[in-house]
Amino acid sequence: MFRQAIEVLGDFGLMLYRALAAIHESLVGGRGSRIGRANLWWQMNRVGISSIPIVCLVLFCIGAILELQMAKPLANFGVVPLTADIVSLATFRELGPLVSAVVLTGFGGAAIAAELGTMVVGEEIEALEAQAIDPIRFLVVPRVLATIIMLVCLTVLGDLVAVFGGMTVGFFWLGIGVRQYLAHSREMLHVQDFVTGLIKAGVFGLLISSIACFMGLRVKGGAEGVGLATSRTVVYTIVALILVDLLFTSAFFYLGF
Amino acid sequence: MDDPVIAIKNITKRFGDRVIFDRLSLDIYPGQTLVIMGGSGSGKSTLLRAMMGQVPLDGGEIIAGGRSIGSMTEPQLMDWRKSVGFLFQSGALFNSMTVADNLALTMREHSDLAESTIQIMVKIYLQMVGLRQHLNKMPAELSGGMKKRAGLARALMMQPQIFFYDEPTAGLDPVSSAQIDTLISDLHRKLRFTSVVVTHEIKSAFRVADRMALLHNGKFVVVGAPDEFRSSKDPLIRQFIDGLSVGPLSDPRGHEDYEKDILQLG
Ligand SMILES: Nc1ncnc2c1ncn2[C@@H]1O[C@H](COP(=O)(O)OP(=O)(O)OP(=O)(O)O)[C@@H](O)[C@H]1O
Ligand SMILES: [Mg+2]
Numbered sequence: 202m203f204r205q206a207i208e209v210l211g212d213f214g215l216m217l218y219r220a221l222a223a224i225h226e227s228l229v230g231g232r233g234s235r236i237g238r239a240n241l242w243w244q245m246n247r248v249g250i251s252s253i254p255i256v257c258l259v260l261f262c263i264g265a266i267l268e269l270q271m272a273k274p275l276a277n278f279g280v281v282p283l284t285a286d287i288v289s290l291a292t293f294r295e296l297g298p299l300v301s302a303v304v305l306t307g308f309g310g311a312a313i314a315a316e317l318g319t320m321v322v323g324e325e326i327e328a329l330e331a332q333a334i335d336p337i338r339f340l341v342v343p344r345v346l347a348t349i350i351m352l353v354c355l356t357v358l359g360d361l362v363a364v365f366g367g368m369t370v371g372f373f374w375l376g377i378g379v380r381q382y383l384a385h386s387r388e389m390l391h392v393q394d395f396v397t398g399l400i401k402a403g404v405f406g407l408l409i410s411s412i413a414c415f416m417g418l419r420v421k422g423g424a425e426g427v428g429l430a431t432s433r434t435v436v437y438t439i440v441a442l443i444l445v446d447l448l449f450t451s452a453f454f455y456l457g458f
Numbered sequence: 459m460d461d462p463v464i465a466i467k468n469i470t471k472r473f474g475d476r477v478i479f480d481r482l483s484l485d486i487y488p489g490q491t492l493v494i495m496g497g498s499g500s501g502k503s504t505l506l507r508a509m510m511g512q513v514p515l516d517g518g519e520i521i522a523g524g525r526s527i528g529s530m531t532e533p534q535l536m537d538w539r540k541s542v543g544f545l546f547q548s549g550a551l552f553n554s555m556t557v558a559d560n561l562a563l564t565m566r567e568h569s570d571l572a573e574s575t576i577q578i579m580v581k582i583y584l585q586m587v588g589l590r591q592h593l594n595k596m597p598a599e600l601s602g603g604m605k606k607r608a609g610l611a612r613a614l615m616m617q618p619q620i621f622f623y624d625e626p627t628a629g630l631d632p633v634s635s636a637q638i639d640t641l642i643s644d645l646h647r648k649l650r651f652t653s654v655v656v657t658h659e660i661k662s663a664f665r666v667a668d669r670m671a672l673l674h675n676g677k678f679v680v681v682g683a684p685d686e687f688r689s690s691k692d693p694l695i696r697q698f699i700d701g702l703s704v705g706p707l708s709d710p711r712g713h714e715d716y717e718k719d720i721l722q723l724g
Contacts (some may be wrong), residue, residue, distance in 0.1 A: 323548065323553060324550035328546055330510070330512060332564045334567050434648070448470055
């Protein structure tokens, strides 16, 4: 059991290494190493665009919820407008990237695992190999790149929407003016809050797509195996996201970012 | 005789407890069409995959183009795979692409040909297998036989010198089968392809074969010319050719414990 887990992690590391090497190689160039812009674009559309409305909806609500939750305790000190500071900081550093990543896990990650799993079952992966096309370069790399790019974009969008959500609640229910709210946000937020959030988003994107590809390519045993891999992908990814988030947050904390 | 293109040397392969290859050896010579026959599950598809370097062996080696497949570097293995056309048992088309894109993919990946040239080639090869009018269909819209023919056209796009066919005619009507067989023999005669054909169908086997081999229990029990097969008295071959249900090839079904098993007396 323990040995098996180590082996699986080793395989995962190997795939990740090969994917990163392929990305590096595609940047350096040479025939047979290109990944194809059209392919990348298509993947970005597929992975990202469909999750935009959900990310917006969820992060709007989270901003609003956080605003309401914080209003009571801060009202006791008579500093209700400070809710703006809290909402902004929490979303930019933490909730923006994390919640966007969770939404994308459900959309993109599950879809990638199911798609690659189905390709395994249909002998498509073997057919690729038989045609001397590396599945890592051809399938994994565009999905990884597309997910990273899309998640970073989604996070920027999500951050803004969450603050907008908080602001809406603040304006209508707590009597905080829009100008006042934005002033508080702007005063609170520093470049590194934004940047650390985006770094996290990039890492989360890598995590989501590589776990999904890994699980998809390991599918065994028909349609049932595809279903299993898909649901496991979602669970494993969310656990991995939280663990890596903790790791990064502590690292940023100690480094003083 | 020339040096073999592929030399299978004493290979063994197990899946769990099941021995699929038991010190199996065979030489495949240039320009020859070798037909491999054998019961379902005897390891024919696995053998073709092993020759593509897709199945790690437990023992022995397969020499291709003078090198052992197991010890090839990544680029050497890629070159070997590029020189082989592989028709999968299921066709194995890429389901997310149109038929035309399925064919075009290898050329787009491995050559610098202009897109217009690739499109012309796609049409030529689809015409060869009679699917030109289905160019823009998705694989899901094709019948099983059409998928297989599209798979054949796709493998031909690479212009290989060596061709592996995994049951090219299984599930096809007699006319399409005959057409595929003709195509295989034409490729072989006109273009001097080296082919390995896995098939269950005796008729098509005799139509295309220069040499035949029967895989059974991890070994080639007989290897020889079609005439030797036809006139052979070997009970194994006779059972296969005549399609008898009882004989040495039949599954050991274990009739002895069947009743007990059913009635749970044991
Ligand atoms: N990856 C694998 N893991 C475990 N067992 C496998 C694997 N691949 C094949 N086998 C087993 O090896 C045996 C041979 O399989 P193979 O597909 O080569 O048979 P085949 O001769 O092509 O049969 P058919 O004529 O039905 O296509 C089967 O019993 C199969 O269950
Ligand atoms: Mg088979």
